[in-house]
Amino acid sequence: METATTALPRQQEYLTSGPVVRIWAIARNTFREAVRDRVLYNLVLFVLLLTLAAVFIGELSGGQERKIIVDLGLSAMLLFGAFISIFVGVGLVFKEIERRTIYAIFSKPVGRGEFLVGKYLGLSLTLLLNVLIMGLGVSLALVYVSEGWDPLAGTIWAAVVLIYLELLILTGIALLFSSFSSPALSALLTFFVFIIGHFSSDLKSLSNSLGSTAARWLFAGLYYLLPNLSNYSFITRAAHGQVPDAQTVSMNLAYALVYVAVLLAAATLIFRRRNFK
Amino acid sequence: MKKSGQTASLVGKTTLLLVAVIVVGLTTTGLLAGSIDRRQPPAPSTSEDERLYLSGSTARRMSLAFNGLAADWYWMRSLQYVGRKLLMVPQDVVLDDLGELNLKLLAPLLDTATTLDPSFMEPYEYAALVLPSIDVNEAIRITNKGISANPNSWRLYQHLGYIYWQQKDYETASQTYAEGATIPGAPNWMEAMSARMAAEGGSRELAREIYQRMYAQASEDTVREMARRRLLQLDSMDQRDALKHILALFQERVGRCPSSWKELERALYSMKWSVDVNGAPLDPSRTPYVLNTDECDVRLAPNSVIPHR
Numbered sequence: 001m002e003t004a005t006t007a008l009p010r011q012q013e014y015l016t017s018g019p020v021v022r023i024w025a026i027a028r029n030t031f032r033e034a035v036r037d038r039v040l041y042n043l044v045l046f047v048l049l050l051t052l053a054a055v056f057i058g059e060l061s062g063g064q065e066r067k068i069i070v071d072l073g074l075s076a077m078l079l080f081g082a083f084i085s086i087f088v089g090v091g092l093v094f095k096e097i098e099r100r101t102i103y104a105i106f107s108k109p110v111g112r113g114e115f116l117v118g119k120y121l122g123l124s125l126t127l128l129l130n131v132l133i134m135g136l137g138v139s140l141a142l143v144y145v146s147e148g149w150d151p152l153a154g155t156i157w158a159a160v161v162l163i164y165l166e167l168l169i170l171t172g173i174a175l176l177f178s179s180f181s182s183p184a185l186s187a188l189l190t191f192f193v194f195i196i197g198h199f200s201s202d203l204k205s206l207s208n209s210l211g212s213t214a215a216r217w218l219f220a221g222l223y224y225l226l227p228n229l230s231n232y233s234f235i236t237r238a239a240h241g242q243v244p245d246a247q248t249v250s251m252n253l254a255y256a257l258v259y260v261a262v263l264l265a266a267a268t269l270i271f272r273r274r275n276f277k
Numbered sequence: 278m279k280k281s282g283q284t285a286s287l288v289g290k291t292t293l294l295l296v297a298v299i300v301v302g303l304t305t306t307g308l309l310a311g312s313i314d315r316r317q318p319p320a321p322s323t324s325e326d327e328r329l330y331l332s333g334s335t336a337r338r339m340s341l342a343f344n345g346l347a348a349d350w351y352w353m354r355s356l357q358y359v360g361r362k363l364l365m366v367p368q369d370v371v372l373d374d375l376g377e378l379n380l381k382l383l384a385p386l387l388d389t390a391t392t393l394d395p396s397f398m399e400p401y402e403y404a405a406l407v408l409p410s411i412d413v414n415e416a417i418r419i420t421n422k423g424i425s426a427n428p429n430s431w432r433l434y435q436h437l438g439y440i441y442w443q444q445k446d447y448e449t450a451s452q453t454y455a456e457g458a459t460i461p462g463a464p465n466w467m468e469a470m471s472a473r474m475a476a477e478g479g480s481r482e483l484a485r486e487i488y489q490r491m492y493a494q495a496s497e498d499t500v501r502e503m504a505r506r507r508l509l510q511l512d513s514m515d516q517r518d519a520l521k522h523i524l525a526l527f528q529e530r531v532g533r534c535p536s537s538w539k540e541l542e543r544a545l546y547s548m549k550w551s552v553d554v555n556g557a558p559l560d561p562s563r564t565p566y567v568l569n570t571d572e573c574d575v576r577l578a579p580n581s582v583i584p585h586r
Contacts, residue, residue, distance in 0.1 A: 063399075064349065064399055067345075071349050202338070232342075235345050236396070240396045
């Protein structure tokens with residue numbers, strides 16, 4: 001419990017500090033709020049799922065329990081992470097407006113961009129913890145079914161990194177939509193982008209196969225505008241022990257960072273014009 | 278103080294009532310669901326064989342990033358499908374001889390699993406071993422699809438060679454083993470197998486080597502069990518040849534067929550043959566052979582686990 005006497009110097013510190021400290025303070029609070037809101041409770045379900053899979057899947061899979069544990073574990077990681085990104089992400093801004101705490105925040109020298117970036121980093125931190133614990137769970141399940149060290153327990157981590165990068169992009173999209181739209185609509189739109197993002201190769205082939213120049217340009221535009229999330233799908237290959245090369249990971253990392261920067265910039269542009277009266 | 282005690286008692290009673298409603302309610306809905314199920318007409322036996330809703334390529338598109346998990350689902354469905362059909366037949370059948378079970382959904386299930394995850398090797402192996410007795414063209418097509426998707430996997434060539442060998446197309450089988458032998462990492466025996474296939478395609482010894490390799494490399498228990506039983510069958514064939522020889526010698530010497538195994542006791546003993554209490558020689562699964570006195574022949578007992586064909 002933070003008392004007024006200890007909080008005051010800290011507030012003073014924030015008032016006189018630079019944007020990094022202010023962003024970090026918002027991020028930390030967003031992380032705490034997510035933990036308080038029992039967002040990490042999904043881990044219980046995940047552990048239950050993996051335990052059941054580790055114990056029973058051997059009976060059903062014809063000796064393929066290791067592959068199925070990786071497929072199931074990493075798919076659940078992506079699915080649960082996507083749900084957190086979408087449903088917590090769209091509420092990041094809305095909750096502050098609804099509870100009117102946003103007035104208290106903006107009465108201090110906190111920029112709207114700083115607020116959004118702080119919120120984004122807070123949720124990213126929550127997702128990082130979530131993904132790390134889930135990755136550890138999958139590794140332990142593999143060690144359990146293999147009755148000893150399993151090379152897959154190490155090689156899956158490259159796929160975990162790619163899943164996390166995908167979730168970072170998805171969180172950015174949720175935040176962008178929530179900066180100007182209602183939570184329900186934002187969630188729906190983010191979900192659509194998640195689906196279309198996995199169909200991006202189809203958009204490209206569609207643009208190449210169409211006769212009309214305008215339609216070709218439209219689909220080519222959509223291909224480059226929407227995030228190419230299929231590049232982050234490495235779950236199936238990870239289940240066969242394949243590891244993406246360093247160049248693929250670094251290119252995908254660069255793509256995610258640039259794309260997130262664009263999303264946050266666009267969200268800030270919109271959010272700066274928003275009137276809370 | 279008294280009032281707060283009354284309030285606590287009321288809260289306790291309410292909690293108890295709510296818990297009782299949940300327990301009684303769930304029990305009632307469970308009983309009702311069972312009763313509704315019993316009133317439903319039984320599902321037609323053909324419903325299990327209805328065509329799949331989705332083709333492999335559509336399933337791949339719809340599965341987004343979860344195609345590996347979807348492939349696992351189709352793979353497990355294939356195993357359950359075969360398993361359920363096997364439970365419906367009274368006699369013991371071998372995995373590579375399921376032609377009479379009407380497994381028309383197996384090829385689409387394995388095809389979808391391999392389209393969703395082209396590197397998933399087990400469905401290819403299953404297709405090569407189980408499908409030839411159902412639809413050999415599909416077995417060849419799915420295995421060739423696997424070779425296209427995994428050109429560095431020599432084991433797929435081994436599976437394809439096995440399909441051609443089963444079809445008694447020893448020349449194509451030999452070529453397939455030879456192609457597989459050129460892949461980096463392929464074991465030396467692939468090349469030797471190619472040569473043997475060309476020279477002695479239909480021999481029992483070659484069959485024994487094929488099943489020994491299959492037994493050693495199978496990742497799936499049912500496949501390993503199938504190879505084990507085929508090896509027992511080959512051993513039993515050798516034994517039956519030896520027994521027929523003993524019967525022929527007896528017939529030549531005495532001028533008639535023995536009326537029971539007891540009459541061959543000495544001959545069997547001299548060959549150190551395991552016999553049961555009635556003197557009947559035991560097959561590799563420790564089941565006594567049956568003497569057919571009409572034809573002066575030896576047969577596998579109907580209850581023997583050794584494949585009859």
